[in-house]
Amino acid sequence: MLHCLNTSGNLVGGIISDMTVLERQRARKKFQHEHEQDQQFFMVGCDSALGEVVANSMKPGDLGFENVEETVKKRKADHKVDMKSKDKRIKVSVEEGESKITEQIKGNKNTKLKNRENCDDVGSKENSKGSEIQNHKPDYIHVRARRGQATDSHSLAERVRREKISERMKYLQDLVPGCNKIAGKAGMLDEIINYVQSLQRQVEFLSMKLAAVNPRLDFNIDELFAKEVFTQNFQMMQSEMSNPAYLQFNSAQQQVSCCGGLINNMGILPPEIGVRRNINAPASASLPEIFLDPSCFTHILPSSTWEGDFQNLHSVDFDQGRSTSFPSQPFTGMIEASNLKMEM
Template identity: 45%
Template sequence: MAPCTDPSSPTPSDLSILEKQKIYLNQHQKQYLNQSAYNSNFSPFLAFKPIVDEKSSIASGQVYDPINSLINGWPDFSMVSSTSLITENIKKRKGESNASLKAENSSIIEEGGDSNKKMKHVTCNDSHERNANTKEGNRKGKNKKEITTEDSKDNTKDSETSTDTAKPDYIHVRARRGQATDSHSLAERVRRERISERMRYLQELVPGCDKVTGKAGMLDEIINYVQSLQRQVEFLSMKLAAVNPTVDFDIDDFINRQMIPTNAGCLPLSNVLNNQLDPSFLQFNPLQRPAACYGLEMPIENPNPAFNGSMPEQVSASDTLGDQYLSVNYSSSNWDIGQQNLYCIDPQQARTLGFPF
């Protein structure tokens, strides 16, 4: 990503500093670029990591010296030519760097992978940077101080929002003080963040998962919910298989009646029942299940052998309660009673749960 031939290969920390400087320069005039102004502005800032910052300061120092930039073949970054070119360049390179781990607020962040690239950058363009180092050495302290600043956020706010709207789908990695900054641990942090994001989404999806704390409990809830849904599919398919021939219902006629009036492709039947049924009540509560079995007075020790061959994955997960439940379903005569016991349909109570369906 950072070829050695391109001396302007950016790192996020570089870029933020570049942007900060650009905005700073846009705000103030060029004559405020002397050292006294910087010292007065950035005096309360602390140095965060001197080695990397030195390099970033070198890079940024190259950028903002027009003479040096022309010498080094950096016409895009010369302040004299135009500022729009600079912004284009910065945005483009920011997009490139976003493909990998991206720092949200780069002024606080040190990225391990990019620091390695920075090292390469330094070694490849040693002469350039030595040149810049002599010319722009007095700006080092300023750039060091920028690292942990809070005020610089205000300066970079508009530029960061513009890049955020352009590239909204990168992952922010923030290394706090004392955290590891090598690429492996950063990738691991990204992965952990993604996992927690998915977990949060699953937590909203699965009813009763919000009360559970801890990942193990949440996983248990999710597993129970998936099992219950799979059992429900089996149960309902059994019910449909028994109901269909007895009713002798023409499904084509049913489709014609139900589907054709709604040209939008929306099935009114399911919509009506979505209002009545709530999946949180379709979930089989382990406490309710034995009660339903007793209410039906069904033989509990009656496992259904028909499913063992066909769907081993579902049946392998079914515990003893599942077998009880299958035994309940096996008799097709008492379905309505079982349905009333199991699915306590209460729309108002369902809405209080705030379930998405």
């Protein structure tokens, strides 16, 4: 935490207290122990941090140029490891695609060191400079790790917001077909826009079609659904059988379960829509035969066809093992409600 604070201090204001120096010395000891193992990792952290420092505080220009030169020499003398690390640092940064920073590092090596010292307390120069430079490395690891996460509350809030947005974007990606393969945000947004537009156009088109298909707009929805059950819904049911929500053969709707399942498929709750239907379902065999009151439907089709189709449907039901709630003994369900005539 202190490290982090130090770093932020470095980056933001370049103000460093004595405590920081102490902290660094302590950290340095630690670092030297771990140096051999974690060298590369540190380099990564150090690298970007250096770049940041360079970027942030390029202003202090001409102070202590000779000092810097000395520092470099000393450092080279002190540790061969440093030499290695320098090379490595550059490599790693190239790998990371931070070529911008690398260039700056290469070109302004001196400036960088200078900056470092400008940032530091002048008194801290008494410490061996090579070690000082090394000491920065563990500090900046944390910066790397928390790079986006600046410590002030504004950036924290911003970060949380961004995370939230990206999470939602993932959901959207799942929802919109063909959006999985696109990586960029712009492309994703494009896809989403297209999808929304296509859906809106479909609504437009379908409403037009509905208007065209029903010239008088006076159709009996009961008939419609009864009819639709035969052909279109039949395939739909088979395709959507895996979804239990489409076939709610629960106890409350048992009386209408024969038709209810079908109409549920369309998304209507039979009792609420008020299907006027007289259902007589003697379950004499394993497949219950449904007799629908022909008086309702004489004008559509003869009841025999109904029976056949319902039997078909029920056989499907049984195949899927979903119609367990069918009554085992004959019953007569009578649902009487308002005649659902859709007058448009």
